[in-house]
Amino acid sequence: MKQDMIVILDLGSTENTTLARAIRDLGVYSEIYPHDITAKELAALPNVKGVILNGGENRVVDGTAVDVCDEIYTAGCPVIAVDHPGAKCEGIFASLPDEAALKAFVFDTCGAQANWNMKNFVEDQVELVRRQIGDKKVLLALSGGVDSSVVAALLLKAVGSQLVCVHVNHGLMRKDESENVVKVFQDELKANLVYVDATDRFLGKLADVSDPEEKRKIIGSEFIRVFEEEARKLDGIDFLGQGTIYPDIIESGTKTAKVVKSHHNVGGLPEDLQFELVEPLKQLFKDEVRACGVELGLPAEMVYRQPFPGPGLGVRCLGAITKERLEAVRESDAILREEFEKAGLDKKVWQYFTVVPDFKSVGVKNNARCFEYPVIIRAVNTVDAMTATIEQIDWPVLLKITDRILHEVEHVNRVCYDLSPKPTATIEWE
Numbered sequence: 001m002k003q004d005m006i007v008i009l010d011l012g013s014t015e016n017t018t019l020a021r022a023i024r025d026l027g028v029y030s031e032i033y034p035h036d037i038t039a040k041e042l043a044a045l046p047n048v049k050g051v052i053l054n055g056g057e058n059r060v061v062d063g064t065a066v067d068v069c070d071e072i073y074t075a076g077c078p079v080i081a082v083d084h085p086g087a088k089c090e091g092i093f094a095s096l097p098d099e100a101a102l103k104a105f106v107f108d109t110c111g112a113q114a115n116w117n118m119k120n121f122v123e124d125q126v127e128l129v130r131r132q133i134g135d136k137k138v139l140l141a142l143s144g145g146v147d148s149s150v151v152a153a154l155l156l157k158a159v160g161s162q163l164v165c166v167h168v169n170h171g172l173m174r175k176d177e178s179e180n181v182v183k184v185f186q187d188e189l190k191a192n193l194v195y196v197d198a199t200d201r202f203l204g205k206l207a208d209v210s211d212p213e214e215k216r217k218i219i220g221s222e223f224i225r226v227f228e229e230e231a232r233k234l235d236g237i238d239f240l241g242q243g244t245i246y247p248d249i250i251e252s253g254t255k256t257a258k259v260v261k262s263h264h265n266v267g268g269l270p271e272d273l274q275f276e277l278v279e280p281l282k283q284l285f286k287d288e289v290r291a292c293g294v295e296l297g298l299p300a301e302m303v304y305r306q307p308f309p310g311p312g313l314g315v316r317c318l319g320a321i322t323k324e325r326l327e328a329v330r331e332s333d334a335i336l337r338e339e340f341e342k343a344g345l346d347k348k349v350w351q352y353f354t355v356v357p358d359f360k361s362v363g364v365k366n367n368a369r370c371f372e373y374p375v376i377i378r379a380v381n382t383v384d385a386m387t388a389t390i391e392q393i394d395w396p397v398l399l400k401i402t403d404r405i406l407h408e409v410e411h412v413n414r415v416c417y418d419l420s421p422k423p424t425a426t427i428e429w430e
């Protein structure tokens with residue numbers, strides 16, 4: 001392994017992630033581990049140059065006072081504590097250290113090198129993946145999202161033709177999205193790609209289903225079923241690649257952090273389909289995943305795309321999905337994205353999309369009364385998707401988008417702009 005590491009031990013602080021980010025921003029790699037790591041486990045980690053005990057004010061986890069085991073203090077590298085007068089270590093930060101204090105600890109006290117960068121990361125991971133997979137084969141569900149695309153590019157670099165990607169088009173993708181996955185991975189990068197057009201199958205299962213959670217469940221379970229069927233057709237696969245990233249792991253809980261939610265990217269596969277997981281991005285934050293994609297040569301539009309929900313346009317075609325309204329969502333979304341790009345808003349706005357509800361309103365087209373669907377535009381900014389504010393789009397841009405949607409999208413006679421922040425609204429409509 002090329003990079004030095006500073007280990008953060010989680011003693012109940014809510015700011016482990018902030019601290020890990022701050023250290024990585026200095027160019028030094030950092031990982032978070034539970035407080036009860038043993039000295040042996042710590043010694044087994046590569047290139048540890050220093051340890052930070054991060055307990056905030058009281059070091060209480062779930063009502064219980066916690067501490068690290070004594071041997072950590074004598075494990076051979078500098079140990080510092082955040083706000084813990086009783087600690088038997090070299091020093092104490094009264095609060096989360098500022099940049100100067102952190103630099104002094106990381107570089108002067110620990111002697112760490114600023115050698116954390118994507119080039120080294122990719123080289124390390126390629127080596128680790130090759131060691132793990134050997135001459136076996138690895139399967140990957142390639143949705144075309146940032147995480148699965150970057151995993152695909154990394155695995156391709158590491159094991160080439162031993163990688164088999166499966167792309168399931170559930171018919172709820174944005175315009176040209178599946179075509180782009182095929183173009184980039186099959187045509188340009190020459191990956192083994194199994195393309196499955198399961199549009200009719202998904203739309204069949206979703207017919208007449210109007211409850212949003214029910215729709216999500218059907219899309220999720222049908223996805224696993226299709227993927228499983230494809231996996232069974234392939235021989236001799238031992239490994240499954242997954243686009244797990246660091247926030248997934250932190251949110252799923254270190255031993256001390258409460259479990260916020262559990263993540264199963266392609267969880268739910270039947271027990272007789274046993275794969276060993278390959279998760280080369282599991283130590284990266286989202287922006288680092290994007291940087292890794294750039295390092296691997298993926299196109300910018302793939303790496304810097306806005307978040308897109310797993311159930312795709314299925315939760316933007318409100319109520320029971322029909323082909324007519326699904327097409328209206330897809331076409332209006334494509335126009336919105338095109339105009340946002342022209343106006344430079346694609347780099348500024350966090351998430352933007354259109355929604356088509358399942359009711360009609362009266363309008364007039366070609367001097368005749370018409371009864372058609374509205375399109376709702378949504379554009380929001382957020383840091384963590386827990387709260388969001390709306391983007392105040394300039395009128396000329398909004399009017400241009402409205403004009404194009406009304407003239408280019410069939411079955412639509414009205415365009416609305418959603419002004420609601422989260423809360424009270426959610427970002428998606430379903």
Ligand code: XMP
Pocket residue numbers: 216307308309310311351385422425426427428429430
């Ligand atoms: P809400 O609508 O809850 O959305 O404010 C917050 C963020 O989560 C995305 N989202 C989903 N992502 N599967 C996903 O992978 C889903 O079922 C899902 N629902 C919402 C949403 O696009 C936004 O970025």
